[in-house]
Amino acid sequence: MASTSSQSEIEIVNVFDALAPPSASAFASTSATSSSSPLPYNVFINHRGPDVKHKLATDIYNVLTNMGFKVFLASQDLHLGDFFPTELQQAMSSSSLHLAIFSPTYAKSPWCLAELSFMLKTGTPIIPIFYRVKPEDIRHLKGTYADSFLEYEEKGRYIHKLEEWKKALCDVSFYKGEIVNTDEEKRKVLKNIVNRVLEVTNIVPLEVAKYPVGLEELVADFEMTVSEFVKIHSHVQVVGIWGMGGSGKTTLTKELYNKKCSFMKNSSFLFDIRNAAKKNELPKMQMQLLKDL
Ligand SMILES: Nc1ncnc2c1ncn2[C@@H]1O[C@H](COP(=O)(O)OP(=O)(O)OP(=O)(O)O)[C@@H](O)[C@H]1O
Ligand SMILES: [Mg+2]
Known part of the structure; x- marks a missing residue:
């Protein structure tokens, strides 16, 4: 004993x-x-x-x-x-x-x-x-x-x-x-x-859309598609969304970001990279990303 x-x-x-x-x-x-x-x-x-x-x-x-x-x-x-x-x-x-x-x-x-x-x-x-x-x-x-x-x-x-x-x-x-x-x-x-x-x-939700329509379903659909894809291609770390101008790509990512960021220790949302590239401001964006993460 x-x-x-x-x-x-x-x-x-x-x-x-x-x-x-x-x-x-x-x-x-x-x-x-x-x-x-x-x-x-x-x-x-x-x-x-x-x-x-x-x-x-x-x-x-x-x-x-x-x-x-x-x-x-x-x-x-x-x-x-x-x-x-x-x-x-x-x-x-x-x-x-x-x-x-x-x-x-x-x-x-x-x-x-x-x-x-x-x-x-x-x-x-x-x-x-x-x-x-x-x-x-x-x-x-x-x-x-x-x-x-x-x-x-x-x-x-x-x-x-x-x-x-x-x-x-x-x-x-x-x-x-x-x-x-x-x-x-x-x-x-x-x-x-x-x-x-x-x-x-430090969570301030991004403003998504004035009158959001069907975003929850859209995000659920997107998450399901990505998770099925990642099951097969487990090395994937970056996902791109391609579609017609004005079809709601940025809106979808903002909604997804708001939903996920409270589960992450750090997160970053960089807006309008296309415009920043035109103005030679990509280094500034990189600095922002490093600071956020
Ligand atoms: N589900 C939605 N409910 C309400 N408004 C929406 C929805 N999706 C997009 N919008 C509105 O439509 C407009 C265009 O959306 P958004 O900027 O997300 O498109 P985009 O695909 O990112 O365009 P671009 O290719 O020009 O970057 C915005 O004003 C946005 O608020
Ligand atoms: Mg966009």
Whole structure:
């Protein structure tokens, strides 16, 4: 019995060691143009399941996914058999924004603490959400936060990680965050989070057409045709649309872009290349493309 429990503990410690800071190549592998890597996430939600899973965390998840954002909420996105840390690392590294929900039993979970520490190392913006706890509790390890760390120390668990986790909690407690104690505060926080996500992901939809007709069907048709084509010619990275002047090619691409860009870490829409070429402005367009991506 004893050897089984220490074995599982050793495995868990190794798993936390595997949560190393992302290297440049780790970021490169999440590029939207890589066909084998998973799509990047817009938002990663770090939370303690028993406290907020069926409350605040799911509400945030639902509001954002209904708006078309790709959100990672552990266990909604992890499938049985996935190698846990790799999937988590990819989700954290690719997200444009991290939300950390601090709740009363947050520090009881070594997973939450390890994720938080990793999130800080990525340099991605983090919004702390203090759910029925105060920033001071986290900064100075009071109440349940103190109890959890004391328990780790007494049981000699994760000893080489504790200082790092304490520092992560202290650092993040100074970030501009949100406080949620009541339902009314929750409504306000949901609105603030939506605004912050829009701000960070920098999404301003392109104006498509004054009176759009049948665009949804047109885009669905187009996507279906392209995906069938790519199944046969998997190396294809660029798609051109050819057709009569004024038949709606640009309109179709704008609609497609609006639909897709919230799923991409970065995106770019360059207008009227034909005109830019005439005016010798192609280098300017290239600069714009590099800047956007
Ligand atoms: N599905 C649509 N619903 C409403 N308006 C549309 C639709 N498709 C195109 N239009 C309108 O028709 C006009 C021409 O469309 P668009 O500019 O997309 O054509 P195009 O094929 O890109 O033309 P060009 O070959 O000159 O670049 C625009 O004013 C656009 O708003
Ligand atoms: Mg056009």
